[in-house]
Amino acid sequence: LGLGDLGANGMGIAVGKSMLYTAAAGVAPSQVLPVAVDAGCGTAAVRDDPLYVGLRRDRERGPAYDALVQELVQALRARYGKSLLLHWEDFGSSNAFRLLKKYQENSLLPTFNDDIQSTAAAVLAALLGAVRISGVAPLTKQRLLFYGAGQANLGAAKLFVTALKNRGVSETTAKRQVWMMDSKGLLTSDRKDLSQQKAEFARTPDELNISSDSRKNLLRVVMELKPTALIGAASVKGAFTQEIIERLTTGLQQGNSPVVRPVVMALSNPLTRAECTAEEAIRWSGGAAVFASGTKFAPVKKTSGDEIVPSQANNSLIFPGIGLGCLAAGATRVTDDMFYAAAYAVAQATTEEELRRGSVLPSVKRLRDVTVSVAAQVAEQAQLSMVATTTPTGALGCLETAISESAVENSTVFDAELECIRSLQYSPNQQR
Known part of the structure; x- marks a missing residue:
């Protein structure tokens, strides 16, 4: 949300996510526990507010912080055992990636980071929806330019590579279809300031026909690379200017290429941080842009008189279905392929009528x-990835049977899977 360090005031976000597990996935409220880690607050204006309820001290960092998080994880695991699914939310970039990696590798529990992985799946779902529209490059031919190299875009780039690998593209080739910019310009291998996550997507300078100074200029980069999709998550309002959108569009509409429609995603929110609006992207591209955003925009x-209904990525x-699917399968891990499966499911749920209205989700x-x-x-992907366990209740036996038969690709079988999932969902009218 671009709200900065809220300290204990971030509890409202954890509560909101918990509510969505129940409202969207039908997970019983008694099975969801929102937790806020109060390690101080680095925003003085928040911390010094007379109504602030958290610790009135600067944010703790380093070994003491890590010890607190580890104590929390151990306590949760001791209390809830193998039934625990750990959802990380709104951790700063300096902690998000390393904590996710640590607890994915070193603890026997399924865990994921919503800002990195769920947002990535939402972006991939929007892209999978967009490529169903005539004039948009197919997924394996997409050239993505990410503006912003934080959790959302790094996660999306990684999941895009997973998607291409699932389509038979090598990892090396897939990564060559990704370009990324941060506040200092294009990520290139000659930069010494890159984190491990950014370095994974750094390109060599000899791949560029752009001076080092111009690598910081989004317009120049768009003109040189001619990307098929421009994805912004930099919280820089108005970063996608009229000239950039025009150049993005004309860069594709040259020669006899059937690819004439760019994908534009302005993922930063709220509106005061959006890279552009839906109306701007559509007007500046002459109606060609296929648009999705982090902020909700009006039609x-x-x-031509046609009405475009922009999608909100x-x-x-994503995450409510990840949670419910993990519970149904008794998953011991949450894999990248499970997020790809989630993105694919969302994209497939988009109807032809929605696509005709310009909605990619x-x-x-x-x-x-x-x-x-x-x-x-x-x-189903948990079963295929061999991270599913014997389902814990008799009510789920039909799910195992349906999944085991799904290789025949019979829609009736998938319908049976859906009914198994629905049988798990909580309703306020139920007595539990």
């Missing part, structure tokens, strides 16, 4: 049904 009228389409009005589809795909 846009094209000069929100991770609420399904309507939020169908969130609960979409979440069931996501959960079924996630549970």
Whole structure:
């Protein structure tokens, strides 16, 4: 959200995510526990507010912070055992990647980071939806330029590579279809300031026909690379200017190429941080841009009179289904392929009518049904990835049977999977 360090005030976000597990996935409220880690607050204006409820001290960092997080994880595991699914939310970039890696590798529990992995899956779902629209490059031909190299874009780049690998593209080739910029310009291998996560997507200087100074200029980079998709998550309002969108579009509309429609994603929110609006992207591209955003935008009228309904690439389409799917399968890990499965399920849930309206993601009005589809795909992928366990209750036996038969690709079998997932969902009218 670009809200900075909220300290204990971030508890509202944890509560909101918990509510979505129930509202979207049908996970019983008694099975969800929001937790805030109060290690101080690095924002003086928040910390010094007379109504602030958290520790009135600067944020703790280093070994003491890590020890606190480890104590929390150990306590949760001791209390809830193998049934625990750990969802990390709104940790700063300096902690998010390393904590995720640490607890993925060193603890026997399924865990994921919502800002890195769920947002990545929402972006991939939007891209998978976009490539179903005529004039958009197919997924294996996409050239992505990420503006911003934080958790969301790094996660999206990594999942895009996973998607291409699942389509038979080598990892080396897949990474060559990704370019990324941070506040200092393009990520290149001659830079000495790159984190491990950024270095993974750094390109060699000899791949560029751009001076070192111009590598910091988004317009020059767009003109040189001619990307098929421009994805912003830098929290820089107005970063996607009219000239950039125009150049992005004309860069594709040359020669006889069937690829004439760029994908534009302005993922930063709230609106005061959005790289551009839906109306701007569509108008400046002459109606060619296929748009998705992090902020909800109103429908846009094209000069032809057609109405475009922009999609919001929100991770609420992903994480509730990840949680429900993991619970259904008794997953011991949450793998990248499970997030790919979630993205694919969301994209497939987008109807032809929605695509005709320019929506690359399904309507939020169908969130609960979409979440069931996501959960079924996630549970099936858990089986395929061999991270599923014997389901803990007799009510789930039908899920195991349906998944084991799914290789025949019979829609009736998948319908059975969906019914198994629905049988797990909580309703306020149920007595538990």
